[in-house]
Amino acid sequence: MSFLSLLIYVVAKALHSQYILSVSFARIVSIVFIYAGVLSSQAFFVQTIGQGIGIYSGLFEVSSISLFIDTVIFFIGALILVSWPSISKTQLLENNLISLPTPPKTDLQTIKLNNAGEYSLIVLFSAIGASLLVSSGDLISMYLSIELQSFGVYILSTIFRDSESSTFAGLKYFLLGGLSSCIILLGSVILYSYTGLTNFESIYSLVAISDGELVSHGLSLGFILIIVGFLFKIGAAPLHNWSPDVYEDTPTIVTIWLTIMPKISIIIFLLELFSQIDIIGNNVSMAEQIVFLDTIKENSSIFISFSEIKEIVSLTYNLIPEKIIGENTGYIVKNLLLISSLLSLIIGTIVGLAQTKLKRLLTYSTISHVGFILLALAINSEQSIDSLIFYIVQYTITNLNTFLIILGFGYLLKNIILIKNSGFLALGETGTERDIKEIDELKGQFFSNPLLSLSLTICLFSMAGVPPLMGFFGKQFVLYSAIQSGYYFMSIVGIIVSVISASYYLKIIKVLHSSKEETNSQNSGICDSFNNGYATKITNFHSFLISGLTLSILIFILKPSIFLNSTQLLSLSLFCY
DSSP: OHHHHHHHHHHHHHHOOTTSOHHHHHHHHHHHHHHHHHHHHHGGGOTTOTTOEEETTTTEEEOHHHHHHHHHHHHHHHHHHTTSOOOOHHHHHHTTSOOSSSOOOOSSSOOOOOSHHHHHHHHHHHHHHHHHHHTBOBHHHHHHHHHHHHHHHHHHHTSSTTOHHHHHHHHHHHHHHHHHHHHHHHHHHHHHHHHSOOBHHHHHHHHHHOOOHHHHHHHHHHHHHHHHHHHHHTTOTTSOTHHHHHHHHSOHHHHHHHHHHHHHHHHHHHHHHHHHHHHHHHHHHHHHHHHHHHHHHHTOSSOOOHHHHHHHHHHTGGGSOGGGGTOOHHHHHHHHHHHHHHHHHHHHHHGGGGOOBHHHHHHHHHHHHHHHHHHHHHHOSHHHHHHHHHHHHHHHHHHHHHHHHHHHHHHHHSOOOEEETTEEEOTTSSSOTTOOOBGGGGTTHHHHSHHHHHHHHHHHHHHHTOTTSHHHHHHHHHHHHHHHTTOHHHHHHHHHHHHHHHHHHHHHHHHHTSOGGGOOGGGTTTTTHHHHSOOOOOOHHHHHHHHHHHHHHHHHHHOTHHHHHHHHHHHHHHOOO
16 A cells, blocks of 8 residues: 555646645645554454464565554554645635745745655655565565665755755764664575575574574674664664754654654564574573483583582583573673663763753753664563553654654744745745744743643653653553563663653753743744744644644643553463563
8 A cells, every 4th residue: 555655646746737736735745644653553453474474475464463563554654644734725825925826936025835756755655665675585685675765865864955954964863773784685685695585484493493503692792783783773872973963953743753663663664673683592402411410410420519510511612512501692682781781871871961951951861762672672572562562552652752743843933934035935945944942932921821731741751751741651561560670770870860860851841930030032023923924724624633642642642551551462362481
């Protein structure tokens, strides 16, 4: 469905009339996303799927979790697209900005409508790549999917070509993202060179029966490089340096997509990948150790103590594979994820305290959330997987609603038709004029927009982990699974950073509810903007969307079993140990 829609959209974009607004294409693509999401959700009723069905000769594997994430991707993509601000021809006519049947051709009075058409096309490409990545069952399909998604994101970062900051952010993202893609490709090449295989199931089988030290080292190196490349793309510490600059300099409508979609698809792919690596690696290692020790005991005429066995093992180190002693692929990858989780929690919290710019602060908040997600991924128990899926759901809802509210504040506070070069210029040519940059720009908004400010307050409290909101239970489940698995140090660090990070969320809330007297003079001309011409407003659907997401956070307080039972059943259906 998505591929067919993409082809139709490309043709329609090339043939559309000049009187059709580009925002109409965004609405059409959102309908396509909703229909594709419904089709993905209907596949849950197919009982033969189970833990996965290989399609296209094993290039892709459809499972319960891939269908669930596909549904989330398509529905979230539709919600983001319908929030795009619109400028209708009728409204432009009412303000004498254009005339029919032909628009003005002079250079002094030109109208540049928003880039909704191009945005929706690129989002469609990126969403297809994210959907394919989640279902990837082969090294080839994995790399092609991540590149399809990544190139869409690169273009989104520079979609507003007249903005110098947006262009710089996109160029930086492209160069560093290309480096991470090279690392992923190098890891894939190493896996293929040591195994001669590209299918993940075949590689897992080879890991289970392989006894060669060289093969073990090659597989470990390949998987580590792939995971490092993916950690870079989700902005996990210490590979996060690009994300604050990129998220800050790109328009908010683009930042929404950057902070949600790539992270969801990549984290779920890492979940499926690491679960298989950890299970095979640990089980094989333990089994081989048992066989090896039983052989020693059977060939011994007297009782041998455990210390003596350790001595024998150390003397015969060169005669057995290294993974028997504990240095297996799963063990190394687990430690890599734990280190990245620890650094993400600390850096995302400590550095975020010093931020005064809104989107930069939320970027470090996202890095901190990635730390919790990686902690649950590294534990890799039945309980941690359940908490991971729930954390992704609540993170998606809360983060989406937060950025939509910030986007709405930008429309309301900076909603001015600019006069440039004696002609009319629709606000948003560079994409950043509407953005809320500084936290102080939100000062006193509770008195002007109480409902919007209240929704943002609820979202920030949830991100801070204030009970009984969704964010609190998400962090609680992750930390509880860490304690149950013996990760006491990581649990203590998670609790400390949660308390500390609450301070910069409270800083935003304090500014929202501050006195209106000291409101930034930058917003003083809002009322006069309507005298200059038409200015875009927050759309009705945008308002309904914000209210719906806010109510979903509040409904969790009354009926938490709706989310908890769903995520638990999903984790049990796919990851049964």
